[in-house]
Amino acid sequence: MSEPLVLVADAGPVRTLTLNRPAALNSFTGALHAELRAALDDAAATASVRALILTGAGRGFCAGQDLNDPGMAAGADGKVDIGAVIEANYKPLALKVRAMPVPVIAAVNGVAAGAGANLALGCDIVIAARSASFIQAFSKIGLVPDCGGTWLLPRLLGRARALGLALTGDKLPADEAWRMGLIWQCVEDSALADASMALAQRLAAMPVKALAATRQAFDAAALMGMDDALALEARVQRELGHQTDFAEGVAAFQQKRAPQFKDR
Template sequence: MSEPLVLVTQSGAVQTLALNRPAALNSFTAALHAQLLAALEAAAAACDVRCVVITGMGRAFCAGQDLNDIAAAPASGSGDPAPGSAGARPQDLGRVIETLYRPLCLRIRSMPVPVLAAVNGVAAGAGACLALGCDLVLAARSASFIMAFSKIGLLPDTGGTWLLPRLVGRAQALGLALLGDKLPAPEAERRGLIWRCVDDASLPDEALALAQRLAAMPVKALVATRQAMDAAAQLDYGQALAQEAALQQTLGAGADYREGVAAFAGKRAPRFTDR
């Protein structure tokens, strides 16, 4: 059997999903999409998983879409099959987005546990936006982010048009998207695009430590915080206050709230269990 395209490992309550096409810089194919989505679905259903880390094997996080994959190969103008297509016309890119990227993005954004991206090298195109769609992004100091879409006549996808302006503002978002320049991880941190960058050698340990910290926290409240902040971007102030009240009502009835208050009163470390 061929080696899996996503390597799944678990340390305590932290599950790590490592993209495993290192020779192709972990670029996306339909098969990689299918395995990553299946791994995320399994993590979402596993009660013993309280945080997920997504990273890449080898020297890259993810170089975006593999342009040699039949799903993304450009159609020839004459109606002939594209080179390497084995006689079949490729799918249009809109269908690729709808059938592969949209479900993946929505699954990450709706995970019942925090999702951390540990960016160990270049994150380009869809790979960069995949990372930015996670709850927190930790990057190696030598890593970089490239909105490479404009270099091949496309616009940012994988949530890029939604994420970039919200992370860095319209001016910075347009600069990154239109010019497609490489953004080193330290500069990405300075601009607020990512949470933090760390020394290359310490990235695996730092990512695991951060994930374990998140896993020990009240993950149901962390996920509700993500949901509330994402939704609040579309609400006015009064609506955001009403949303907070509704979510707080649910969280306030949970075991984690009772445990948190009891631990605070007892001057002990809490043990959160809601998910």
């Protein structure tokens, strides 16, 4: 029986999903996409999961699309319909990550290239090992950034840096990505697993419904004027103010005790 393409491990309220094609630097195939989407759906549906870590097995996080996958085969006209691959796999994956009901941490343990880089950057928080790197490899094969890259990069870096990375396809070392503000943290390789788990456990103990709502509000406000963003804040605060986590947080503050958050 073949080994799963996505390894699933729980540590209390934290679930880790590990892309498991190490011999191919965890590059994407249709089968890997299917297992990852199913794993994300299961994590979203499991009430005990309050934070998620996404990482890769072996020496890489994800090298993007496996160009040898049958899904990349040419059709009768001799051409590859990459748009169909995007619609079937990368679009739903990017949207699913952004819609998770819990915080999602990318623990980037090596190369993150092409769609692999943008999958990581689409997570809520990115922690990278010092030896890791990010490569917008699309221009090297005559394509544009996908898996949300055209939306993410200008918002994270501004137009000049986003275009520079996308047009050149240059490797961006993790420590430089941190200095540019592209990722949250760069740590020593030996510290990546512990740092990611410590942050995930910390977030899992927080009001995760509000954390997920914060991500959603940020994404929505990026497309709004200030008046609409203020109205959005009022709507979200009204909803969260009716949740038990808000009452618990206020009570814990007043009683000078640690809160016990449970909403999800």
